Amino acid sequence: MWTRVAPQPSELARPFWDGCNEGKLLLQRCLGCGSFIHHPEPECPRCGCAELTFDEVCGTGRIETFTVVHRSFVPGYQDVTPYAVGWIALPEQANLRIFSAIVGERAPAAIAIDAPVTVVFELVDGFGAVPLFELS
Ligand SMILES: [Zn+2]
Known part of the structure; x- marks a missing residue:
């Protein structure tokens, strides 16, 4: 039987884990260019935009x-x-x-x-x- 190791989420990743608790896979997404970003970052690695959200995939x-x-x-x-x-x-x-x-x-x-x-x-x-x- 599994005794899975509990993750230690960063604040950036909190919406990802909140989504898991709702049965949804939410990934960070840039509002500037629309790119999905995983793992979560403080800025979009593609365009540098800091306006980010989480969208369900x-x-x-x-x-x-x-x-x-x-x-x-x-x-x-x-x-x-x-x-x-x-x-x-x-x-x-x-x-x-x-x-x-x-x-x-x-x-x-x-x-x-x-x-x-x-x-x-x-x-x-x-x-x-x-x-x-x-x-x-
Ligand atoms: Zn972007």
């Missing part, structure tokens, strides 16, 4: 790359190997990615590059919801 994506962990040194994760983590390419924008655990009944055996995934939210004790991606 569709929550689907494709596995860009991944690894299967067979021996973990993370406290609480030794007993849940093998598990998979990877970069999920999101469809809203070129080069928009989120790093995530990849879960589901068929994971990790059926995980493959370019496989479609969908966000799911899991409650972590004492923290709240965290996003994970499940094989579609």
Whole structure:
């Protein structure tokens, strides 16, 4: 059974985590050029605009790359190997990615590059919801 490590969010990332608790994947977005930004930044890395918001993305994506962990040194994760983590390419924008655990009944055996995934939210004790991606 997982005992996931609780994230330690920065203030910049607070809307992202608030969205997770509402079952929404919210990513920072620049009001100047419309770019999505992940991880959150104080200014848009594309245009320098500091007027930023958070917008919901569709929550689907494709596995860009991944690894299967067979021996973990993370406290609480030794007993849940093998598990998979990877970069999920999101469809809203070129080069928009989120790093995530990849879960589901068929994971990790059926995980493959370019496989479609969908966000799911899991409650972590004492923290709240965290996003994970499940094989579609
Ligand atoms: Zn911008």
